[in-house]
Amino acid sequence: MASMELVADNKLLNVGLLLVATLIVAKLLSVLLLPRSNKRLPPVVKAWPVLGGLVRFLRGPVVMLRQEYPKLGSVFTLSFLNKNITFLIGPEVSAHFFKASESDLSQQEVYQFNVPTFGPGVVFDVDYSVRQEQFRFFTESLRVTKLKGYVDYMVAEAEEYFSKWGDSGEVDLKYELEHLIILTASRCLLGEEVRNKLFDDVSALFHDLDNGMLPISVIFPYLPIPAHRRRDEARKKLSGIFANIIGSRKQAGKSENDMLQSFMDSKYKDGRPTTESEVTGLLIAALFAGQHTSSITSTWTGAYLLRHKEYLAAVLDEQKDLMKKHGNRVDHDILSEMEVLYRCIKEALRLHPPLIMLLRSSHSDFSVKTKEGKEYDIPKGHIVATSPAFANRLPHVYKNPDTYDPDRFAAGRDEDKAAGAFSYISFGGGRHGCLGEPFAYLQIKAIWSHLLRNFELELISPFPEIDWNAMVVGVKGKVMVRYKRKELSLN
C-alpha cells in the first residue's frame, strides 16, 4: 500500500515537475521569441482599405499629422497598398532616424525619384560608398575658405540687383528674392561663365528641370509625360554646356573659386577624377538642394521682420552697431557677427521649413521609446518618416510654438536644445544633416543686411499663406512690399 502510494506520489511529482519544466521552457521561449513574433507595433492610422492611406497622405501630410498625433502619439504607421510609412515625431523618438547607418536606414530608395533630374552616376544613382565620397566633395566645396570667396559674390550680386530698384516703388518680394538667389547661386556654384554669358539659357534649362519634378514624379519618375520629356532634354543640354565650360577651363589652365571648380578638382579615394557628367550632376543636385529652400526662407524672413516691428528694430540696431564697427564693409566674418538676424532667419525657418517631410527606408528592425515610456518595434521594410514642418512646432519643445519669437534661440532659453538633439530639424541633422546650412545663412544674411542698410520697407499685402502644394513648400501668392531708398542712419 505504502509502495503504491509512493508510486502514485512519484507520478504526481513527475507530472508536477514536467508541468513546471514546461512552464519554464514556455516562459523562456516566450522571452526569447516574443520580441520577434509578437512585436509591439505602432498604432495604425485609420483609413479606407487599399488606397485610403495614400489619399490621406496626398491630401496633405501635415494635415494628417495634425489629426493623428493627438490621437496616436509620436509613433504611428500609415498603411496603403503593401506599404507602411511609420512616422517618428519629436526629439525623443527620432534619434535613430537621424543617426542610423545607411545599412539600417537608407535614403537611396525613397529619394530615387531625383535620379532622372540629377542624372546618372551621382547621388542617389550610386552606391552609398560612392555617394559618401560625393558628399565629401560637397563638404570640401563649402569649406570656410571657399565660403569667404562666395560671400564676396553674394554681396556684389545683392548690390548690383538692388541698384536697379528705383528710389521708391512696390515689388513682389518673393519674385525679387527668387531672382536674386538664382543669380547668386549661379555665380557661386555654376561659375562666371554661366553667370555672365549663359545665364538666360541655363536658367531656362533649370526651369525645365524644375517643372519636371512633380508630385507624380515621386511615384513614377519615368512616366512618359511632356514635363518629363522636357526635363530629360534639359538635362542633356546642361550636360553639353558644362562639358564645354569644363573643357575650356582645363584648356586655358584657369582655376576659379566656385563649386564647379571644386567639383572639377575633386578626386575619389582611388585617385579617379570626377567626370564631366558627374560634375554636372552634382551641380544640379546642389542647385536643387539650395535654391528654392534659400529663396523661400529669405522671403519668410522678410515677411516676419516687416510684420513684427520689434524684431525689425532689433535687426536694424544690430546693423547700426556693425556699421559703426566695420563701416559699410560686409564680408564672411562680419556676416557671422549678425546674431540677431541669424535668430530671425532661424525662427522663420522653424515655422516654415521648405522640406516638410524627410524619408528613409528601413532595412532592419528597430525600437523606439516615446516620452511617455511606450516602446514600439518598427519592422524592417517600413518607410520611416519625420516632418520638420510638424516637429518644429511641438508645444512640449517650443513655448507658444506658432508664435514668431526669434529670442527663443537666445542664450539662456535655447529652446532648440533644451529638449535634446533633433528638436530643430529644418536642416535635418545627424548623418545626413544639410551640408549647405552655412552657405544658406550667409546668402540670406547678405541679402537682408543690404536691404536693411539701404531701404525702408513696408509689407502692403496681407501676411502670406503657406503653399502646401509645392514640392518645396513655400509662400503662396505675391508678397507685396513698398520700398523707399534710404541709407540706415547711425544715430
Ligand code: HEM
Ligand atoms: C534654407 C536652406 C536649406 C534648407 C532648409 C535645407 C534643408 C536640408 C535638409 C532638411 C536636409 C536633410 C535631408 C534628409 O535628411 O533627408 C538637407 C540635406 C542636404 N542639403 Fe540642404 N538645405 C538648405 C540649403 C542647402 C544649400 C544652399 C545646399 C548646397 C549649396 C544644400 C545642400 C545639401 C546637401 C548636399 C544635403 C545632403 C546631405 C546628406 O545627405 O548627407 N542645402 N538640406
